[in-house]
Amino acid sequence: MESGNTFWADKAALDWQIELGADECIADAPVDRYSLAASLPKKTAAKITPELPLSVESDPIDAARRAADSAHDLEGLRAALAAYEHCELKKGARTLVFADGTPKARVMIIGEAPGRDEDRQGLPFVGRAGQLLDRMLEAIDMGRDRNVYITNVLPWRPPQNRDPKPDEIAMMKPFVERHVALAAPDLLVVMGNISCQALLGRKGITRLRGNWTEALGKPALPMFHPAYLLRNPAAKRDAWADLLSLKARLRETA
Ligand code: URA
Secondary structure, three states, rough: OOOOOHHHHHHHHHHHHHHOOOOOOOOOOOHHHHHHHHHOOOOOOHHHHOOOOOOOOOOOOHHHHHHHOOOOOOHHHHHHHHHOOOOHHHHHHHOOOOOOOOOOOOOOEOOOOOOHHHHHHHHOOOOOOHHHHHHHHHOOOOOOOEEEEEEOOOOOOOOOHHHOOOHHHHHHHHHHHHHHHHHHHOEEEEEHHHHHHHOOOOOHHHHHOOOEEEOEEEEEEEEEOOHHHHHHHHHHHHHHHHHHHHHHHHHOOO
């Protein structure tokens, strides 16, 4: 009888699952480690979960607004987000994805939510879509290392990259508003449908893209999301027109 060395069989099974698209060891819904801990003996629970905050405010949006408004700089806002306990997404995500690029840049890009790569690295737009975004920006001589600041509406990855729910967007919005106020860009780029819904209250990126509007008191340009461009290369032509429009607006308002 074999001694139970199943390494190669296990590895083959794992490779097969990765091939099928599995990228996380998670279930359909995020694991709520807090309620899990509640069902365990006290000593064991203390080992797997930090203590709950003493006072948990009841309205998530109020709590978000208070937390966001208490931040006086970007690091303070990051800390306020990290301490915010009302969003279920936080419990299923590995990391808080706050922002990347150059704070105080004239252009701030607001995407939707972290995906797998962003969740792993703790930075927005670092996967395939992010790499395309970097190439698009370079084409107009812009980049996160010098003149672009990037964040997302949601700082935590939704399970299996599902669309964020309206209540999740609503509770994160005060943080995005404060983020824009603290970063103080001249212009916003609102990337994709979810971001347009969150910041403009409108959907339908195909109609919205390329048309300058206003969001959070700033001129804002809705654009196709780079993930959409990866699936629909023909739309890159429109994206190029939008990049040129962004560049022209920067020049006009310099
Ligand atoms: N898509 C987004 O909207 N944001 C990211 O950070 C990554 C992919």
